Amino acid sequence: MADLFSSFEHRGLKLPNRIVMPPMCQYSVDAEDGIPNEWHEVHYISRAVGGTGFIIVEMSGIDPDGRITNRDTGIWSDEMIPAWKKIVDGIHRYGAKAAIQLGHAGRKAQDATPPVAPSAIAFDETYRTPRALTTEEARNMVSLYADAARRAIQAGFDTVEIHGAHGYLIHQFHSPLTNQRDDQYGQDLALFGEEVTRAVRAEVPADMPVLMRISATEYVDGGYDVEYAIEISRRYRDAGADIFHITSGGEGAIGSAGGPGAGPGYQVSLAERIREALDVPVIAVGLLDDFEDAQRVITEGRAELVAIGRGMLRDPYWAVHASRELQGSLEIPEAYRRGYRALK
Numbered sequence: 001m002a003d004l005f006s007s008f009e010h011r012g013l014k015l016p017n018r019i020v021m022p023p024m025c026q027y028s029v030d031a032e033d034g035i036p037n038e039w040h041e042v043h044y045i046s047r048a049v050g051g052t053g054f055i056i057v058e059m060s061g062i063d064p065d066g067r068i069t070n071r072d073t074g075i076w077s078d079e080m081i082p083a084w085k086k087i088v089d090g091i092h093r094y095g096a097k098a099a100i101q102l103g104h105a106g107r108k109a110q111d112a113t114p115p116v117a118p119s120a121i122a123f124d125e126t127y128r129t130p131r132a133l134t135t136e137e138a139r140n141m142v143s144l145y146a147d148a149a150r151r152a153i154q155a156g157f158d159t160v161e162i163h164g165a166h167g168y169l170i171h172q173f174h175s176p177l178t179n180q181r182d183d184q185y186g187q188d189l190a191l192f193g194e195e196v197t198r199a200v201r202a203e204v205p206a207d208m209p210v211l212m213r214i215s216a217t218e219y220v221d222g223g224y225d226v227e228y229a230i231e232i233s234r235r236y237r238d239a240g241a242d243i244f245h246i247t248s249g250g251e252g253a254i255g256s257a258g259g260p261g262a263g264p265g266y267q268v269s270l271a272e273r274i275r276e277a278l279d280v281p282v283i284a285v286g287l288l289d290d291f292e293d294a295q296r297v298i299t300e301g302r303a304e305l306v307a308i309g310r311g312m313l314r315d316p317y318w319a320v321h322a323s324r325e326l327q328g329s330l331e332i333p334e335a336y337r338r339g340y341r342a343l344k
Contacts, residue, residue, distance in 0.1 A: 034074030051319030167250030201240030220252025
């Protein structure tokens with residue numbers, strides 16, 4: 001029976017365990033040129049040392065104005081490849097695999113002047129009103145995702161994740177709330193994300209899976225539900241997405257942390273629904289910080305992988321500590337073993 005500490009393989013991606021660090025922007029670190037620095041290097045490599053099997057690097061802009069803030073990382077230039085390669089090499093050195101999340105914030109790009117989006121609708125009164133992309137600009141944006149995927153492969157990443165969730169650009173295109181266009185991208189709301197997926201798929205090796213992160217429901221009046229998300233995800237699957245990372249929210253007042261009363265595993269049922277409907281591997285995420293909660297998701301067969309976000313920000317060695325608690329198979333790094341000898 002699979003558990004958190006069993007290996008996982010899909011296409012050519014082979015993970016040593018089922019524990020994922022999801023993408024979480026670092027914001028407070030000065031990365032105004034978009035190039036990751038020493039903070040990012042220590043941040044990500046320490047989680048590999050701590051036993052995490054799969055590390056998905058934070059949303060990195062495919063364009064300078066596609067970042068959430070100007071303090072976020074990017075992958076819009078070949079000049080960024082060496083810095084990312086140094087981080088990926090370090091992650092690999094300690095036995096983990098690495099992905100990078102490719103994204104564009106669209107109307108939620110806080111430092112863009114102006115931001116761009118499918119339609120000229122501001123996120124709320126505190127955000128700038130975006131400029132609606134022309135049809136040609138939308139097509140060109142697809143190429144930026146493809147170029148970013150190419151750079152990710154050159155940097156040594158084991159796969160890429162397309163960010164189609166949390167109210168960012170792809171989500172804005174496939175949500176009826178934010179796409180009020182009258183061109184082909186408004187007549188077919190899944191088209192933009194489908195084209196991005198095909199373009200990214202064409203840039204990565206055939207034996208490399210492509211990940212897609214999607215919000216399975218919107219916590220806002222008039223927002224879409226999981227049945228709608230299944231049909232959108234079906235289009236992305238058929239375009240080349242292999243593994244789906246299931247989250248929720250991002251439009252309206254409620255973000256990715258869920259609504260009032262959200263508790264441990266509150267998004268797991270959404271991951272299950274998409275997994276069963278589309279017959280794809282899924283990553284479940286959502287307040288799964290407790291070791292037992294995360295373990296049950298795998299042992300009960302509800303998802304192939306679990307992502308530990310805030311818990312891993314607090315504890316870089318979450319995976320090792322989970323293994324000790326659950327009698328798993330992860331070994332404590334040799335240099336740290338004496339720190340555990342007195343512990344039962």
